[in-house]
Amino acid sequence: MAAVADLAQFLPDLDNVPASLLDDAILESFMRWTKDREITLYPAQEEAATALVASDNVILATPTGSGKSMVAIAAHFTAMARGQRSFYTAPIKALVSEKFFDLCQIFGPDNVGMMTGDATVNGNAPIICATAEIVANIALRDGSHASIDQIVMDEFHYYSEPDRGWAWQVPLLELPHCQFLLMSATLGDTQWLQDDLSRRTGRDTTFVTGSVRPVPLDFHYVYTPVHETVEELLADGKAPIYVVHFTQREAAERAQALTSLSLVDNKQKALIVEALGDFRFTSAFGKVLSKLLRRGIGVHQAGMLPKYRRLVERLSQQGLLKVICGTDTLGVGINVPIRTVLFTGLTKYDGVRHRVLKSREFHQIAGRAGRAGYDTEGTVVVQAPEHEIENYRLRQRAGSDPKKLKKLRKKSAPDGRATWSEKTFNRLTTAEPEELVSQFRMTNSMLLNIIARDEWTFGALKHLIRCSHDTRSRQNKAVHRTIELYRGLVNAQVVEEYEDASTPSGKNARLTHDMPRDFALNQPLSPFALAALDLLDPDSDTYSLDIISVFEAVVEDPRQILFAQQKAARSEELAALKAEGVDYTERMAILEEVMWPQPLDELLAEAFETFCQGNPWAKDFDISPKSVLRDMIEKAMTFSDLVATYGLARSEGVVLRYLSDVWRTLDHSVPAEHRTEELEDIIVWLGELIRQVDSSLLDEWAQMGDEDSPITQQQVAEHAFGVEDPSALSSNPRALMRMVRNYFFRRVELFAFEKEAELEELDAYLESPPDWPTAMDDYFDEYSDIGLDAGARAAHMIRIQQKQGWDGPDANLWSVRQMLDDPEGDHGWAFEGEVDLAATDEHGEVRLKRFRIVQG
Structure with a gap:
């Protein structure tokens, strides 16, 4: 989106406007802005904007692609014109962030703030973007005294979500003074909601709908394999195509499979290369994505790094991608403009069972097809399941011969899994969305928020x-x-x-102690973690790591990482059991008990039980001991090492989000009396590691300034358009020092386990890599083992000198000597190398100029 005129400049001066003309003045000012931008409103948009200016509640149930975002802008404009405060809410942080930057561009950064539970930016602004849970908690804590005059609730069909629907309902119950704009293309019958809103707020409630989409949809059910369907759609000029999958793995694999097709010509490839510029594809999946993008293929799913998702969105907005393989996150309103939606199936696993898509889910995704202003129609295609495709082809070969048709040996659907057919397709395309269902539930945190009101x-x-x-x-x-x-x-x-x-x-009742306003929003069990720190031994060699384990136990589980760790642990245990000759049945029983690493499990379980006795609200949550950051530290792994070790290339975004949550929790929550020098080093290192992998997470939440300050126009531009410019690693010597220590100790660990192939892969970029096999033979002829404990990782075992290199004075080299902890304590063996600061800055991770193994 190009820079546009600041909508705040169009706010009318209402001081001298008669009360009877206020609504007209506001609406006229907004319409003048749309005219200035050469925007012609659809009738439904104009109807909704008029109702909002008239102070009505509005339920906007127009089809996807009919410009609900413009109605939301009209709502915020109306509230600002009246000197009121409005909130925009959405179900996921990514959508809140996206809308925050959009509104900053439209209204100016001074007028827009954001609250996500992680952090607050410009929290006193007249327009606030927030997750639904934030607004719900404000409503519970402040009730009718809440400083909110208007609420725009996007994706309102989340009202029916079992785990989160309460957050969409509570503001309707507790904020009767507010004006509401509820938006979704799939709401079902809302007459009861209109009546309820009008009764509670004392306002009229206008229902705005429209069965005619600005860009109509053309539905098809096909019996061709995906790659053939894609080829036919491309030949018919139906690109760009979004291929919908219901797992991240399937999306990534499909993108790779489609590289066999020629999607873009040389001119288009040149445009893609120009658009990519010097974008850094630093991770394992990034290198794969780089190749795919240059072929006109994008991947979009929640497991990707944020910078990669934004890049795919930006390239799709520029019309440079022919095919995007993604997941059903498209249905949450992610900004990927496309012409065709291709469903690879109509069933999904919802965490409990495989089931057919609900009508609402189908239409949320299908409705993304068709780009307003570009396409005369959008295309929705659904693939038949594989067994139906095979049966269809058998029937085609048999033709009309009744004997051949009778002899056909048709394939059956896979056992135990839901499937779909053309009948399912026909039902979903015509079915109305399911009715909204209340998901209200009372919890300790809700109860505490109400009791914490100033007057209740x-x-x-x-x-x-x-x-x-x-x-x-x-x-x-x-x-x-x-x-x-x-x-x-x-x-x-x-x-x-x-x-x-x-x-x-x-x-009456009151709290015995003040509760922080956001105690249940980010890491609700942080108070438990703080209490548990007193159970740790400050004199222990693992004290800093134990502090990390306490806080990792209260951060939300990254399931993909934990399952990968469990798989690795089971593989290792299985190999050991086979070597010991353990019976198969016994092996399987033992493996069932193998979990991911859970440091301090028993200590924390007992402590949490005690904590809940005095803090019953904590029973709404649970601790979950795990070791992701600790595992990285103990094994001296980089981000890339962690991803490679556990095969997490398709879940890099999950890994980074988890590490960011842990970094933020440690940085904000560990008291000064528990902050060791080692822990401080780890926090600084982790923050820099996150920045080098994807700077957006830290910059968005931690580097925007304090919670009462707006962001800058430069930050708006950088984040709205996905500009990636992480700071040079060498500008943070404390973090780089830790990275260098990890870099060398990682080699010590791999050397100890004689993992020659992995060491050679790490050194692939060196001009003269060492002879690892020979060095291992020589070392283990002399010693039986290598220490890998805290003593082996101690600071005195490594020397880092920022001085001249082996070839003479060079300000861009650090010389390093890492001693090996042999059982005799001789410390004669060492790894020596030179850190090339220029190459390190370029790659965003440690790079050596030379490396050698020293003996004696």
Whole structure:
């Protein structure tokens, strides 16, 4: 998106406008801005904007691609014109972030803030982008006194999500003074919601819909394999095509398979290369993605690094990609403009079972087809399952011969898994979205937020439960659960009761200690982690690592990493059991018990049980001991090492997001009295590692300034367009020092386990790599083992000198000597090398100019 006129400049001066003309003045100013940008509003957009200016609630249920974002802009503009504060909410942080930068471009950075639970940026701005949970918690804590005048709730169909739907319902219950704009293309029957909103807010509620899409859809069910379907669509001029998969693995594998097709000509390739510029593809998957993009193929899924997803989105917005292989995240409103949506199937695994897509899910994804202003129609194609394709081809070969048709040996659907057919396709294309279903539930954190209000009574609690959208029966169950939770809080002395003559019962309640406003938003169990630090031994060699393990236990599980660690542990255990001759049945039973590493498991489990006795709210959550960052430190792994060791190339984004969460939690939560020099080094190193892999995560959440300050226009440009410019590694010598130590100790570990191939791969870029096999033979002829414990990693075992190199003075070289910890303590063997700072800055990770193995 190019820089545009600041919409805030079009705000009307209402001081001298008669009250009867206020609405007209606001609407006229907004329409003047759209005209200035040469935008012609659709009738539904104009109807919604008019209703918003008239102070109505609006339920916007127009089809995907009909410009709901423009209506949201009109809502924010209207609120600003009246001096009000508006919130935009969305279900995922990535969408909140995307909208934040969009609105910064439109309204100016001074007028837009963001709250995600991780951090707050410009928190006093008149427009705030936030996750739905943020707004729900504000509504619970402040009730009708909340400093919110208008709420734009995007993807409102998340109201029906079992785990998260409560966050879409609570603001409707607790903020009756607000004006609401609820948006989704798949809401189903909303008459009850219109009536409910009008009754609660005292405003009219306007329902805006439109069955006619600005870009109509053309649906097809095909019996050709995916690559043939893609070829036919390309030949028919239906690109760009988004190929929908329901696992990240399938999306990545499909992209690789499509490289056999010739998708772009030399001129198009040149345009792609020009658009890529000097973008750094630093990771394992990045190198794969670079090759795919140059062939006109993109990959888009949540496991990718954010910078790669943004790059794919940017190239697709420029029309440079012919095919994008991705997952069903397309249905969440991700900005990937396409002409054709190609479903590889109509079933998905939802975490519990394989099932056919719901009508709402199908239409959310299908609706992304067709680019307004570019396409006269969008195309939606659904692949038949493989067994149907084979049966179709058998029938085609048999023709109309009844004897041949009778002899056909048709394939059956795979056992135990849901499947689909053309009948399923026909039903989904015509079915209305499922009706919204209330997912209200009471939790300790909700209860505490209400009790923490400056002024509250038990009536507030009764109002929340009895006015929810649940049936009376479910409300009764919620009452019983709330009483149980409340008694637990009182017994634990988290809540205390006191006499209050103003209440019907003659008593009231309050918190015994102040709770931070965001205690349940980011890492809710951080208070437990702080308490658990007192159980650790400061004199232990592993004290710093133990602190890390405590905080890793309260950070959300990165399931892909943990399952990969478990798989690796089981493979190692299986090899050992086979070597010992253990019986197959016994082997399988033993392997079932093998999990991913769980440091301090017993200590933390006992401590958490005790903590919950005094803090019942913590029972809403659970600890999960794990070792990802600790594993990296103990094995001296870089980001690339971690990804390669556990085969996580398709989940690099998950790895980085987890490491970012741990870094943020450690940096913000560990008290000064527990911060060892080693831990400080680790925090600095981890922050720099994250920045070098993908600077966007740290820059967006940690480097924007304090929570009350807006970001700069430069930051808007950089993040909105995916500019990647991480700082030079050498500019952070403390972090680089740690990276160099890890780099050399990684070689010590691989040397100890005689992993020649991995060492040779690490040294592939060196002009004169060492002879590892010979060195191993010589060392193990002299010693039986190599130490890999904390003593072997100690600072005195490595010397890093920022001085002249072996070839003379050179400011861009560091000389390094890493001693090996032999069992005799001779320390005669060592690895020596020179760190090339210029190459290190270029690659974003340590690079050597020379390396050698020293003996004696």
